[in-house]
Amino acid sequence: MTSLAVARNVLRRILRDGRTLALIIILPLFFVLIYGNSFSGSYSDLTIVIVNADNGLASVRTQEVGRITLTVDLAAAFVSALDPDVFDIVILDDADEAFSMVGTEAWAALAFPKSFSNAVVSQAIRSSGERKVQFEGSSVTLLPSEIDAGPPTRLVIDDSNPLVASAVIAAFNDAFTAVLETQQSSVTVESLLNVQRLYEGKIRMLDFTAPGIIGFAMTLITVMLTAMAVVRERTGGTLTRILIAPISAWEVTMGYTLAFSLIALFQAAELFLVSLWLFDIRFVGDPGAVILVIVLFAVGLQGIATLMSTVAKNEAQAMQFVLFLLIPSIMLSGVFWPLETMPATMRAISYAIPLTYANSALRKIMLTGQGLGALTFELSVLGAIAVVTLLLSVISMRRQAYTA
Amino acid sequence: MTAEHVIRAQGLRKVYGKRAALDGLSLSVAQGQLYGLAGPNGAGKTTLIRTLCGLLRPDEGEATLLGWKMPSTRVRSQLGYMPQDFAVYNDLSVMQNLEFFGQLYSLRRAQVRERADELLDLVQLTDRKRDRVGTFSGGMRRRVSLAISLLHKPRLAFLDEPTAGVDPKLRRSFWDYFNALADQDVTLVVTTHLVEEAQRCHLVGFLMAGKLLTQGKPEEILAQTGTDNLDDAFIVLQERGEVPS
Numbered sequence: 001m002t003s004l005a006v007a008r009n010v011l012r013r014i015l016r017d018g019r020t021l022a023l024i025i026i027l028p029l030f031f032v033l034i035y036g037n038s039f040s041g042s043y044s045d046l047t048i049v050i051v052n053a054d055n056g057l058a059s060v061r062t063q064e065v066g067r068i069t070l071t072v073d074l075a076a077a078f079v080s081a082l083d084p085d086v087f088d089i090v091i092l093d094d095a096d097e098a099f100s101m102v103g104t105e106a107w108a109a110l111a112f113p114k115s116f117s118n119a120v121v122s123q124a125i126r127s128s129g130e131r132k133v134q135f136e137g138s139s140v141t142l143l144p145s146e147i148d149a150g151p152p153t154r155l156v157i158d159d160s161n162p163l164v165a166s167a168v169i170a171a172f173n174d175a176f177t178a179v180l181e182t183q184q185s186s187v188t189v190e191s192l193l194n195v196q197r198l199y200e201g202k203i204r205m206l207d208f209t210a211p212g213i214i215g216f217a218m219t220l221i222t223v224m225l226t227a228m229a230v231v232r233e234r235t236g237g238t239l240t241r242i243l244i245a246p247i248s249a250w251e252v253t254m255g256y257t258l259a260f261s262l263i264a265l266f267q268a269a270e271l272f273l274v275s276l277w278l279f280d281i282r283f284v285g286d287p288g289a290v291i292l293v294i295v296l297f298a299v300g301l302q303g304i305a306t307l308m309s310t311v312a313k314n315e316a317q318a319m320q321f322v323l324f325l326l327i328p329s330i331m332l333s334g335v336f337w338p339l340e341t342m343p344a345t346m347r348a349i350s351y352a353i354p355l356t357y358a359n360s361a362l363r364k365i366m367l368t369g370q371g372l373g374a375l376t377f378e379l380s381v382l383g384a385i386a387v388v389t390l391l392l393s394v395i396s397m398r399r400q401a402y403t404a
Numbered sequence: 405m406t407a408e409h410v411i412r413a414q415g416l417r418k419v420y421g422k423r424a425a426l427d428g429l430s431l432s433v434a435q436g437q438l439y440g441l442a443g444p445n446g447a448g449k450t451t452l453i454r455t456l457c458g459l460l461r462p463d464e465g466e467a468t469l470l471g472w473k474m475p476s477t478r479v480r481s482q483l484g485y486m487p488q489d490f491a492v493y494n495d496l497s498v499m500q501n502l503e504f505f506g507q508l509y510s511l512r513r514a515q516v517r518e519r520a521d522e523l524l525d526l527v528q529l530t531d532r533k534r535d536r537v538g539t540f541s542g543g544m545r546r547r548v549s550l551a552i553s554l555l556h557k558p559r560l561a562f563l564d565e566p567t568a569g570v571d572p573k574l575r576r577s578f579w580d581y582f583n584a585l586a587d588q589d590v591t592l593v594v595t596t597h598l599v600e601e602a603q604r605c606h607l608v609g610f611l612m613a614g615k616l617l618t619q620g621k622p623e624e625i626l627a628q629t630g631t632d633n634l635d636d637a638f639i640v641l642q643e644r645g646e647v648p649s
Contacts, residue, residue: 236490237487240491241491242508244485245481246481246509248477
């Protein structure tokens with residue numbers, strides 16, 4: 001019976017704490033909705049570049065009328081067979097330009113040579129033997145001839161994200177298979193394509209997820225530490241005591257920022273060193289760029305944490321509020337699955353999460369060795385988040401002193 | 405600012421929900437006065453102090469400290485504030501607490517040490533100055549809090565229940581110290597729910613339901629109520645329901 005009294009007392013106190021009660025109800029829903037909507041399992045908006053130099057013609061020998069030229073337009077058929085929901089297709093004329101876009105603006109580039117259709121048809125007849133087709137109203141028998149393979153169809157793919165690379169190759173296979181079926185061909189996709197992986201398949205799933213996981217660990221620790229510290233400072237009365245001294249809210253905020261930035265840097269160093277040492281994660285970029293990303297990221301996280309601490313009455317509430325950042329961070333920032341797999345609505349949320357940009361920047365540095373020049377967008381957004389949240393933190397800090 | 409009055413408050417009103425914590429309260433305290441703010445729990449003492457310090461914005465009325473309309477950042481270096489809760493870092497030692505808050509007031513290390521010697525002697529914690537505050541009793545933490553509040557030699561100090569949980573002998577030495585500070589022209593506003601303690605002040609204000617029941621020198625209040633101690637005087641005033649004009 002005493003246990004029942006304790007239980008009743010616990011429940012009564014929770015029921016009287018409106019915010020905790022709301023969190024108890026909202027948090028599981030939030031979690032499930034984010035999870036359910038974040039990973040659709042299908043990809044969309046993957047940018048690929050296609051250079052179609054195929055003249056669409058196939059020159060074949062026939063039994064009846066000698067050599068004839070068929071118009072088959074197989075490269076165009078292949079492009080049409082690509083799922084428009086999955087790919088954003090950019091058509092270019094210059095193959096070199098197309099290939100140079102892979103890894104930065106596009107996931108893959110595919111260049112069909114002039115004789116693509118001819119090569120496919122020639123291989124198809126060779127592999128399937130004689131067959132009849134209609135030509136100018138008459139039935140003619142196509143005869144196998146010397147295989148005219150022509151120059152290969154070159155596919156360059158960005159394999160920094162193994163999941164996307166696999167999805168792109170699978171989708172290309174599907175499209176090619178559909179086209180080849182029209183030719184009743186047993187030609188394999190592999191025989192048609194010269195696939196070149198940008199990172200030679202050296203990027204493992206572990207390498208791909210490591211930057212995001214490190215960023216998430218930083219989010220978790222920095223936000224929790226900061227939010228708890230500010231709430232404790234406020235509820236313990238020391239924040240009031242600090243802010244009644246001749247020190248501005250700005251100086252207090254900067255003091256916090258300095259302290260927690262140092263802690264964040266230490267944590268990041270620890271995370272990186274252990275990951276490198278124990279798991280040999282890929283790190284081909286500039287450590288200085290990583291430090292810059294981490295500092296900007298950490299400052300933004302502290303700003304967010306300070307703002308969260310404003311609405312938290314106590315440390316327990318602060319912890320729960322932190323979850324509203326942590327859950328979307330792990331699910332929606334592209335740590336495990338690319339943003340390209342998310343529905344547009346969820347992707348909009350992704351763009352509001354600092355880890356999305358930190359993850360993207362760290363991946364560029366660690367996996368592909370890109371320098372600061374390639375990080376302009378991510379650094380700008382992280383910098384903007386840091387400045388805005390820092391300014392809001394100052395206001396919030398002042399307000400907390402007055403409401404403590 | 406007039407030379408004498410370092411605190412001027414006019415018509416302060418602060419309402420929480422339907423309850424007025426301050427109900428049109430006016431107050432003036434001259435420089436070098438030890439002002440005792442007495443009243444039962446919930447009378448509005450802490451709200452008044454926080455409003456005067458600029459930590460709460462009144463719904464009506466205004467307060468001026470050292471000639472500056474509050475809230476103002478200009479008085480901060482001359483202001484001492486001891487909140488009712490301990491407001492100390494439990495995970496730091498006494499000296500580390502003093503050093504940190506001393507730095508906020510731009511005190512040099514030597515100045516902090518010098519002031520710490522004097523104040524820790526007052527609060528009888530000299531031999532515990534290296535100990536973590538978290539290991540202290542509530543009364544001891546309050547003593548640390550008092551030392552922090554007076555560290556930077558404020559011209560004006562608001563001390564919210566500095567003697568709560570402190571033993572009688574030490575309490576007496578605190579009041580002696582407050583009087584000594586007032587003799588040095590420091591103005592102090594000290595709250596207490598132990599009405600009798602206010603006897604040691606130059607001026608006493610009895611606070612009840614956000615209003616000053618009366619304000620005056622202790623002997624004037626005793627004469628006014630025909631009593632021989634402030635406890636009885638307060639009860640008489642409370643029963644009369646007197647509110648100052």
